[in-house]
Amino acid sequence: xxxxxxxxxxxxxxxxxxxxxxxxxxxxxxxxxxxxxxxxxxxxxxxxxxxxxxxxxxxxxxxxxxxxxxxxxxxxxxxxxxxxxxxxxxxxxxxxxxxxxxxxxxxxxxxxxxxxxxxxxxxxxxxxxxxxxxxxxxxxxxxxxxxxxxxxxxxxxxxxxxxxxxxxxxxxxxxxxxxxxxxxxxxxxxxxxxxxxxxxxxxxxxxxxxxxxxxxxxxxxxxxxxxxxxxxxxxxxxxxxxxxxxxxxxxxxxxxxxxxxxxxxxxxxxxxxxxxxxxxxxxxxxxxxxxxxxxxxxxxxxxxxxxxxxxxxxxxxxxxxxxxxxxxxxxxxxxxxxxxxxxxxxxxxxxxxxxxxxxxxxxxxxxxxxxxxxxxxxxxxxxxxxxxxxxxxxxxxxxxxxxxxxxxxxxxxxxxxxxxxxxxxxxxxxxxxxxxxxxxxxxxxxxxxxxxxxxxxxxxxxxxxxxxxxxxxxxxxxxxxxxxxxxxxxxxxxxxxxxxxxxxxxxxxxxxxxxxxxxxxxxxxxxxxxxxxxxxxxxxxxxxxxxxxxxxxxxxxxxxxxxxxxxxxxxxxxxxxxxxxxxxxxxxxxxxxx
Amino acid sequence: xxxxxxxxxxxxxxxxxxxxxxxxxxxxxxxxxxxxxxxxxxxxxxxxxxxxxxxxxxxxxxxxxxxxxxxxxxxxxxxxxxxxxxxxxxxxxxxxxxxxxxxxxxxxxxxxxxxxxxxxxxxxxxxxxxxxxxxxxxxxxxxxxxxxxxxxxxxxxxxxxxxxxxxxxxxxxxxxxxxxxxxxxxxxxxxxxxxxxxxxxxxxxxxxxxxxxxxxxxxxxxxxxxxxxxxxxxxxxxxxxxxxxxxxxxxxxxxxxxxxxxxxxxxxxxxxxxxxxxxxxxxxxxxxxxxxxxxx
Numbered sequence: 001x002x003x004x005x006x007x008x009x010x011x012x013x014x015x016x017x018x019x020x021x022x023x024x025x026x027x028x029x030x031x032x033x034x035x036x037x038x039x040x041x042x043x044x045x046x047x048x049x050x051x052x053x054x055x056x057x058x059x060x061x062x063x064x065x066x067x068x069x070x071x072x073x074x075x076x077x078x079x080x081x082x083x084x085x086x087x088x089x090x091x092x093x094x095x096x097x098x099x100x101x102x103x104x105x106x107x108x109x110x111x112x113x114x115x116x117x118x119x120x121x122x123x124x125x126x127x128x129x130x131x132x133x134x135x136x137x138x139x140x141x142x143x144x145x146x147x148x149x150x151x152x153x154x155x156x157x158x159x160x161x162x163x164x165x166x167x168x169x170x171x172x173x174x175x176x177x178x179x180x181x182x183x184x185x186x187x188x189x190x191x192x193x194x195x196x197x198x199x200x201x202x203x204x205x206x207x208x209x210x211x212x213x214x215x216x217x218x219x220x221x222x223x224x225x226x227x228x229x230x231x232x233x234x235x236x237x238x239x240x241x242x243x244x245x246x247x248x249x250x251x252x253x254x255x256x257x258x259x260x261x262x263x264x265x266x267x268x269x270x271x272x273x274x275x276x277x278x279x280x281x282x283x284x285x286x287x288x289x290x291x292x293x294x295x296x297x298x299x300x301x302x303x304x305x306x307x308x309x310x311x312x313x314x315x316x317x318x319x320x321x322x323x324x325x326x327x328x329x330x331x332x333x334x335x336x337x338x339x340x341x342x343x344x345x346x347x348x349x350x351x352x353x354x355x356x357x358x359x360x361x362x363x364x365x366x367x368x369x370x371x372x373x374x375x376x377x378x379x380x381x382x383x384x385x386x387x388x389x390x391x392x393x394x395x396x397x398x399x400x401x402x403x404x405x406x407x408x409x410x411x412x413x414x415x416x417x418x419x420x421x422x423x424x425x426x427x428x429x430x431x432x433x434x435x436x437x438x439x440x441x442x443x444x445x446x447x448x449x450x451x452x453x454x455x456x457x458x459x460x461x462x463x464x465x466x467x468x469x470x471x472x473x474x475x476x477x478x479x480x481x482x483x484x485x486x487x488x489x490x491x492x493x494x495x496x497x498x499x500x501x502x503x504x505x506x507x508x509x510x511x512x513x514x515x516x517x518x519x520x521x522x523x524x525x526x527x528x529x530x531x532x533x534x535x536x537x538x539x540x541x542x543x544x545x546x547x548x549x550x551x552x553x554x555x556x557x558x559x560x561x562x563x564x565x566x567x568x569x570x571x572x573x574x575x576x577x578x579x580x581x582x583x584x585x586x587x588x589x590x591x592x593x594x
Numbered sequence: 595x596x597x598x599x600x601x602x603x604x605x606x607x608x609x610x611x612x613x614x615x616x617x618x619x620x621x622x623x624x625x626x627x628x629x630x631x632x633x634x635x636x637x638x639x640x641x642x643x644x645x646x647x648x649x650x651x652x653x654x655x656x657x658x659x660x661x662x663x664x665x666x667x668x669x670x671x672x673x674x675x676x677x678x679x680x681x682x683x684x685x686x687x688x689x690x691x692x693x694x695x696x697x698x699x700x701x702x703x704x705x706x707x708x709x710x711x712x713x714x715x716x717x718x719x720x721x722x723x724x725x726x727x728x729x730x731x732x733x734x735x736x737x738x739x740x741x742x743x744x745x746x747x748x749x750x751x752x753x754x755x756x757x758x759x760x761x762x763x764x765x766x767x768x769x770x771x772x773x774x775x776x777x778x779x780x781x782x783x784x785x786x787x788x789x790x791x792x793x794x795x796x797x798x799x800x801x802x803x804x805x806x807x808x809x810x811x812x813x814x815x816x817x818x819x820x821x822x823x824x825x826x827x828x829x830x831x832x833x834x835x836x837x838x839x840x841x842x843x844x845x846x847x848x849x850x851x852x853x854x855x856x857x858x859x860x861x862x863x864x865x866x867x868x869x870x871x872x873x874x875x876x877x878x879x880x881x882x883x884x885x886x887x888x889x890x
Contacts, residue, residue: 162854164854164855165854165855168641168642168857172641172642189642193642302835302837303834303835303836303837303838303839304831304835304836304837305835367729368728368729368744369727369728369729369730369731369744369746369749371746371749371838372723372727372728372748372749387729536642536643537856539855539856540855540856543851543855543856547837547839547840550837550838550839551838551839553749553838554749554750554751554837554838554839556751556838556839556841557839576640576858577640577643
């Protein structure tokens with residue numbers, strides 16, 4: 001006898017209005033009616049629950065002091081208390097960071113300035129699908145809402161491949177986003193197109209926390225367009241060069257290399273041609289003695305990924321003539337993409353052709369299948385040493401991931417430097433090669449920046465949120481904490497000097513952190529640093545470049561043919577867009593007079 | 595009285611009222627966009643600029659036929675459509691005939707054969723991207739046993755399109771299997787039993803009885819799948835990204851680029867209409883051909 005039978009419960013005959021529940025035969029009308037009632041009941045219950053929960057949540061606001069606790073493990077024992085006072089109205093005026101180790105508990109206490117309140121305001125932020133870049137907004141939004149009394153910060157995550165079109169459609173048609181966190185190289189279309197608000201007036205009115213602390217290259221070349229500031233910094237980006245110390249710095253290998261190539265290589269390698277030799281030397285044998293063959297270099301080669309940025313790392317060294325006065329560019333010096341006088345594409349010049357040739361050679365020194373690597377693949381493979389590659393080029397991300405114990409096998413085994421240069425460059429003015437060392441720093445991608453849609457109904461709140469996220473007390477956490485997968489890389493002087501933060505939050509060794517930051521800073525310190533092409537039509541120019549590179553890599557075209565074809569494509573795009581208009585914007589991008 | 599007064603009768607309008615939502619839906623979501631896009635194909639319009647669309651007549655259509663990238667994508671599209679659909683039909687039919695038996699093994703096998711169709715094309719394509727990997731890919735390891743080395747399935751211009759076809763066949767053979775299997779199982783037993791009495795071989799039964807009887811289903815299956823295959827996008831996007839170069843781009847992929855990356859809406863509309871016209875004509879030809887054969 002079951003427990004129910006013992007209790008005398010007869011389910012089969014349990015009745016509703018005197019009829020058996022099971023045996024009762026429902027008509028279709030009754031069934032639909034019952035189902036409808038149930039559905040309505042569920043919906044009403046859900047709405048009531050949702051509204052109640054929402055009101056309950058709202059009732060908690062405002063609070064003036066917020067504590068956030070983050071747990072993580074670091075190797076060193078650090079106890080640090082900071083009190084930082086921020087001028088202007090941007091929060092937070094007081095931040096206390098305490099980091100005892102080895103199991104570190106970081107408590108950030110943020111006290112609000114009561115003057116700035118955005119009661120009931122709701123903001124919508126659009127950016128790429130997280131965790132990278134989107135995560136910090138989620139992480140800090142509640143703090144900001146509590147500080148300012150804002151109702152909510154909604155985050156719309158869009159896959160990177162669709163980000164540009166979704167954002168442009170919103171700006172042109174739907175107009176629902178307040179804040180856009182976007183790649184800096186879309187400036188031509190978005191800032192030049194007049195879709196976002198200049199920030200100069202907001203900056204005068206509210207100030208900008210630590211503006212002078214943002215490195216000038218970022219302030220002038222990334223955040224500004226046509227002499228006005230349009231964006232707040234969010235992520236700094238440039239390519240740097242990585243090498244495995246357990247390969248390049250082994251004296252035995254150095255001697256062998258010298259025997260084979262007749263010279264001793266530099267550490268870091270000075271030119272791309274030297275890199276090719278070193279990559280060839282380390283390619284295809286087990287130099288890390290793990291029983292598997294290892295390879296020379298890890299690069300990004302896949303079409304439709306980030307390949308053009310990697311190609312430019314090489315081609316620019318042979319193409320960009322150094323300015324006579326640092327930072328002062330003219331028709332010939334400091335120029336890579338177009339002639340600023342005629343808007344003629346320069347992609348068939350000898351420097352570019354040399355770039356195509358060397359890029360193809362690089363593929364031959366990479367592991368099998370590397371032609372399908374995106375930068376994401378490259379990072380994972382290089383850091384997990386599967387297979388081991390002696391060198392790599394990437395944004396600062398490899399550095400951050402290299403200290404992540406869950407994936408990295410190369411922690412403290414990496415060397416960092418700015419990109420190698422070229423032993424010669426092409427003088428376009430005189431039409432000759434100049435046999436002189438040339439090293440160009442490149443702000444590849446330029447990082448992610450925050451901009452405010454001109455259709456935003458709450459631009460002041462939007463500005464406040466962006467400056468909050470970019471404030472030195474907040475962004476130091478995001479930049480240093482690689483394990484949180486924020487995707488934010490350094491862009492402030494204080495990011496480069498606060499080594500303690502890298503050690504405490506990021507799990508770096510002091511020596512590695514210093515070398516890593518020195519490499520990145522050397523790029524930012526270069527007044528001649530080259531930016532991406534940031535004029536309207538950039539995706540179209542970029543796609544043609546991507547195709548040309550892909551065709552060279554797969555021997556569908558020779559470097560010369562690819563350069564010729566690319567020039568034809570770029571000229572067509574320029575003509576289609578209007579040569580004068582493109583020239584005006586290109587000169588604006590370069591900071592040249594109209 | 596000689597004059598007649600027409601009285602309002604609600605009954606006369608009920609049919610119109612009932613179909614009005616449907617007509618409205620078709621008008622706003624099919625007819626209007628199609629007409630708008632047709633009109634747009636006669637204009638040059640770059641969506642991101644503030645400039646108004648400029649009337650260019652048939653320039654966009656002329657441009658398409660001199661655009662090598664468009665022509666290559668057209669070739670790839672029809673190559674994938676014809677090859678993938680034909681192989682899927684043959685394999686699906688073979689499986690339907692082979693598994694048309696009673697027993698646990700055949701029942702389980704029939705269910706397994708249907709599984710690929712239920713997965714999303716993006717998921718399937720990612721899996722195959724990994725399987726094709728030259729260094730770690732399981733499929734490539736297997737191929738290297740015979741070829742002596744791993745093959746660059748996705749990065750060799752001569753292999754990339756065929757790799758896409760392979761993945762499409764892997765996924766959509768199950769669709770053909772489903773349709774042909776239903777057709778085979780619904781065949782009446784009598785003609786087959788009569789053929790057996792007269793000593794027909796298995797092949798003769800298939801050739802002279804089964805195939806003619808299920809040919810209308812085969813025609814529908816081929817057409818449905820062919821039209822779907824022409825719209826292939828996800829595997830191209832995930833597997834090759836249209837590369838190397840633009841050697842594996844298809845029409846939908848290229849149209850996506852022209853529309854959503856280059857924002858040339860007029861040219862994109864023209865491409866879409868050319869593709870539509872070619873697909874329509876080709877489908878008609880296939881129908882006429884196959885019908886002729888069935889009747890003949």
